[in-house]
Amino acid sequence: MSIVTTSTPSSSGSNEETSAVAERTARRCAETALFMRDHVLSLVSHDLRSPLNAIHSWAYVLDRKIDTNDATAQRALEGIRNGVEQQVKLLESIVDTTRAETKALALKRAPFALRPLLDETIGDVRDALAVRRGVALELNSPLAAQQMDGDRERLAAALWLLVAFAVEASASGATVTLDADVDASTFRATVAWQATSAALTDAALPHVLENFARAQATQPREASRISWVLGLCKRIAEAHDGAFEQGEWADGQPTTLKLRVPLAGA
Incomplete structure (x- = not known):
């Protein structure tokens, strides 16, 4: 299994790359807010x-x-x-x-490689938030040339939110891990970290998600309902005939976010 650890920004990043990351981050934040509404x-x-x-x-x-x-x-x-x-x-x-x-969420399905999507997700969250928060990111995945048929842009938004939310809810010095693999028919992504409620609402820390969204995520959840800010992940997973799951939240304890999506549309 290959392991990619990203905890510091790339020193070779160009202005164009920095601008592209900032643009994608702004778009992801807007999409997150829209789907939360x-x-x-x-x-x-x-x-x-x-x-x-x-x-x-x-x-x-x-x-x-x-x-x-x-x-x-x-x-x-x-x-x-x-x-x-x-x-x-x-x-x-x-x-x-x-x-x-x-x-009615429209999808633009097309074949795409999974590994570049994972690397892009880790890189964008690292550059936009993780480095400034002192949070390390790890990508654990055996994926290399595997492809899936789906809406790459939609899935990119869902993966970005999984990792970004975990970073938002992590204390400085913590590590957020993205595990990703495929079985015969399904792409599976799991983000794991140690939940820290104070990190979500500390105004002195850098944030990319809205204040209201972060505050609501610290509140007790009814039954199997997810935090409102993660609505995008749920909608995109279900639009691909997949599923999204938010693990139980206990301050100071390990928790997970899981996304499962079929490799090919029905």
Whole structure:
């Protein structure tokens, strides 16, 4: 297995290379914010519809129990119904309409080599954040000439976010490891590091992700839900018929982010 450790910036990097890294980083940050917004709106839409459906059902039960001659009770019931209808229309006209832009994620599939993508990811995160944070990056992978059929740009964004988030959540002197390999049909990438909540929210440290996104990631998660900032990873994995998994978070303990994507589209 080949191991590439990157902990210092390349001294031979040209101005053009530095500019290209800065441009890709800015684009990745914007994409992360866009997909986080979409992820949050999806949660809002789902979580609001459940109680609204319950209110609507109980209004139907009350309608059968309330005296039709009781004008006050009938007005109260009508108010409940109107309130539910207004909330549903609000979800449809604002939340669902806003999500429509990214709900159906278009992919531009083409064959591409995996190893250059991994090297580019490590290099970009190293130059944009890891060196300034004093965090070492390691790439452990036997991949050489292996290829996959997928949307390279989308997958590059997902891998970048995996590594960048881990660096954001690491203390100075820590090491973030990206393990990547393939089996007969799947590309697998796992980022491992030691979770440090304070590193995510320390304003004195360099950051590339939004304050709000980093702060929310330190909060307890419900069931199997992921941190909002990682919505991009989930959407891109699922668009490729793959899966994304965020490991349990315990401050000071090892944790992981895992991405699995079929090597070829269905």
